[in-house]
Amino acid sequence: MEEQRVPEAGPPYWWRSGPPWWRQENAGRWPWRSTLLVTVLVFAGSHFAAEEQAGERAGLDVLARVLLLVAGLLLLWRRRYPVAVAFGTAVAALLYLGAGYPYGPVFLTVAIACFAAIVAGHRRAAWAAMGALWAGHVLVAHWLYQWLPPDGDSAAPWGQEGVIAAWVVAVGALSELARARREQWRRERAERAQAARRRADEERLRIARELHDVLAHSISVINVQAGVGLALLDSDPEQARTALTTIKAQSKEALGEVRQVLGTLRAPGDAPRAPAPGLDRLSELVDQAARAGLTVEVRGAPPALPPGTDLAAFRIVQEALTNVVRHSGSRHARVRLDKGDGNLRIGVDDDGPATGADAGGSGNGLAGMRERAAALGGTIEAGPRADGGFRVLAVLPLTAKEDDR
Structure with a gap:
């Protein structure tokens, strides 16, 4: 991602970065x-x-x-x-x-x-x-x-030697000053290049995380509904039709979110055409999970949150429910939302048992949830419960400092 030069107040650009003809290259x-x-x-x-x-x-x-x-x-x-x-x-x-x-x-x-x-x-x-x-x-x-x-x-005359000696010292002092300034220019250019690479890496990670969360959830629902449709195609065509309708709606929604994410690559810096999802769409997640055969009980009303925290909370709930659909034998999950002490606590529980070898939470989904929480100064705890099942507990600060993206 190419770094764009923005005019700044203060010294001219050549003084901050060095004249082009004097650079190391x-x-x-x-x-x-x-x-x-x-x-x-x-x-x-x-x-x-x-x-x-x-x-x-x-x-x-x-x-x-x-x-x-x-x-x-x-x-x-x-x-x-x-x-x-x-x-x-x-x-x-x-x-x-x-x-x-x-x-x-x-x-x-x-x-x-x-x-x-x-x-x-x-x-x-x-x-x-x-x-x-x-x-x-x-x-x-x-x-x-x-x-x-x-x-x-x-x-x-010996005075002439003093003049020459002063000339030597002046040339050397000016050269030393120029050398120090050139080293400073070199360090500043390296720091700017490193910062640009870091921003590009963070942006790629953010887009990869968004794509994973969108696709993993949607494809999981589509996979379940496809299985239902195939199983009931002959015995219950009407139920199979409902499954296919769900697949169509879910794939359309997934394509829309993927286009929104990829649009940031084609026009970096532009405002998104559609608002980022938040907990106000929690009912949609519940409906999608229900179409995948998972009953979700929500306790607590979605609070008003800053955009970055709202998106992170939505994606964490979405990924947690996706993991229940993919890796748990339970057909019932509970989502708890608690706001207090300057934090939002999100809990997602299922009663298990685990149905896959990768149900322990070592994949990219939990890693993405932890990255989202850490970016806002929050935490994620995920693991098996003592009485069976699996629990995801996220704590997100309500006054989190969000990235300038």
Whole structure:
């Protein structure tokens, strides 16, 4: 069941879920456009820096352009090999500076590479690459400058090293913040996907439970009436006709309820076309049981209940009477409805004896009743009575918190 995005107040969707181009599923794609853009910016910025620093630093030659191109194109592999790209761009930038070329946006390639490495989880490698670049710059600017171009260059001021160190720390801190935010986005997406799967599973379980309760009851009545019709077809055609009429009415009602349940699959979220059954239809259950040869005595009037509790109470009584028809030799059952202390107590008893090997209540019917009661905060007790027969006792809170379905 596909999760539909609903507009919410607050931060925009990309801030809560992350920009699409940065998600984990895009990690294996080649970042062609961003790499090309950064490479162009590095070349353009370096040419501008060369003009501004003419006479102070060496001019851009073929080696300088090759180093700038290598540093830029290495970013193409930053998602697949983040550690190698981080160190590769740092080495290219250090060779560029060591050759005396102008200061410029070559540092941008190192920043992007280390950013990608930290976000990918390679934090130590990224910090090591930036630390190595800073240490190499200190070595070049304060010692090796005597033997490196341009000629006549002097040692760089130590304040410049502080600026570079601050730049390294700022890039690392921003990368760590982005990594933490990406992990949060990943967890939130996983939680939303899990919640969507859980809602889908709950909806499938609800529909399966409804179908079971409808079909089990109706087919049990149809089975009994079919047996009666076959037995009396020759000796009492009128009684056989009555049985067939019951089968027709019961099958029509079952088809209608099945269509209603399946309609929620075709149009999820729409209001049901027909109201859900409740205890106001208890007399129909009694009549259906009577047509199946079971006499039902009802004690207590059906109270007014919330829709979810009313449906659960109806299905519990329906399933309990179905089990009497299918598994009990008794042709008499009692239904008790007691409302008090904030609870509705439903009791269904028969005098037995059991007629089937599965009469102990281990099938899907009792499991469905327990699930319905548990969903409302109630309980179900079912089992043989000490004096014979079988008893189902349900306790449903009248103030149960119902699911938003």
